[in-house]
Amino acid sequence: MTESLPLTGWRVGVTADRRSDAQLDVLRRRGAEVLHGCTMKTVNLARDERLLEVSRRLVADPPDTLVLETGMGLTMWLEAMDEVGMGTDLRTVLSRCEVIARGPKAISAARRAGLEVAWSAPGERFAEIAAHVADTGGRGRIALQLDGTNEEVLVAPLAATCGEVIAVPVYRWALPDDTGPARALVEAICAGEVGAVTFTTKQAAVHLVDIAVAMGRRDELVAALDGRRVVPVSVGPVCSATMRALGMSGLVEPQRARLVAMVDALVDHARPSDSAA
Numbered sequence: 001m002t003e004s005l006p007l008t009g010w011r012v013g014v015t016a017d018r019r020s021d022a023q024l025d026v027l028r029r030r031g032a033e034v035l036h037g038c039t040m041k042t043v044n045l046a047r048d049e050r051l052l053e054v055s056r057r058l059v060a061d062p063p064d065t066l067v068l069e070t071g072m073g074l075t076m077w078l079e080a081m082d083e084v085g086m087g088t089d090l091r092t093v094l095s096r097c098e099v100i101a102r103g104p105k106a107i108s109a110a111r112r113a114g115l116e117v118a119w120s121a122p123g124e125r126f127a128e129i130a131a132h133v134a135d136t137g138g139r140g141r142i143a144l145q146l147d148g149t150n151e152e153v154l155v156a157p158l159a160a161t162c163g164e165v166i167a168v169p170v171y172r173w174a175l176p177d178d179t180g181p182a183r184a185l186v187e188a189i190c191a192g193e194v195g196a197v198t199f200t201t202k203q204a205a206v207h208l209v210d211i212a213v214a215m216g217r218r219d220e221l222v223a224a225l226d227g228r229r230v231v232p233v234s235v236g237p238v239c240s241a242t243m244r245a246l247g248m249s250g251l252v253e254p255q256r257a258r259l260v261a262m263v264d265a266l267v268d269h270a271r272p273s274d275s276a277a
Helices: 020-029 049-060 071-083 087-095 104-112 126-135 151-159 180-190 202-215 218-224 237-245 259-276
Strands: 011-014 033-036 041-044 065-068 098-101 117-120 139-145 162-168 171-174 196-199 231-234
Touching: 011 020, 011 180, 020 033, 020 259, 033 180, 049 071, 049 087, 049 162, 065 071, 065 104, 065 126, 071 087, 071 104, 071 139, 071 171, 098 104, 098 126, 104 117, 126 151, 139 151, 151 162, 180 202, 180 218, 196 202, 196 259, 202 218, 202 237, 231 237, 231 259
Parallel strands: 011 033, 011 196, 065 098, 065 139, 098 117, 139 162, 196 231
Antiparallel strands: 041 171
């Protein structure tokens, strides 16, 4: 490999849906051959009647606290309410709430919306938010912007210490309409035909394993993703925790949960094998 193309000779599997083009480009510019097997799609709930009803409730009876799981979710929510003429009222209500954010992207989106973040989770994990709320005496009414995964898993820890938890469903994750590319990625992983696989969300890892289960190849997939045969590459700690729970090991993870940092972490991992070769 050359310094300018440090991933030359590497074939990297990519599971991403959102920003996949950017990731493919970054990997290719570093010399990698890429196999894109998208394992998920985003189902936009912006026009769902439930989101409109929840937003009306919050405007009429403002919450004490707003918990932001994702920056994408807040942005999609406000844009949806702008379309129905409720955006200004919702922003006014939310600007008066205590705002708690899970990570940097949620913080950035909050600031763009004119919201002041009172506290954010240092490790970018929802469990830290639930613990912080409990440790600081709970709350009365709390609005929780969901992250597209299991609603009850997020609501239950807050409900234990809060008077009312109002879930805000902006989007959800689903399997892609065509799972063929993801199945091809499973086959390539099991055959050792890729050197690494990247995961930018925890749900991408969950769905990859679900697809492998449907193929009868779960154990083979997880065994291959051991950091030796195939390197599982995680964007950050939240994703990593899920990947480990699924049985993946030998993870490569950047210090900062960012796309380019994730690719750079893979580059750093690849370099020692170069010098030894």
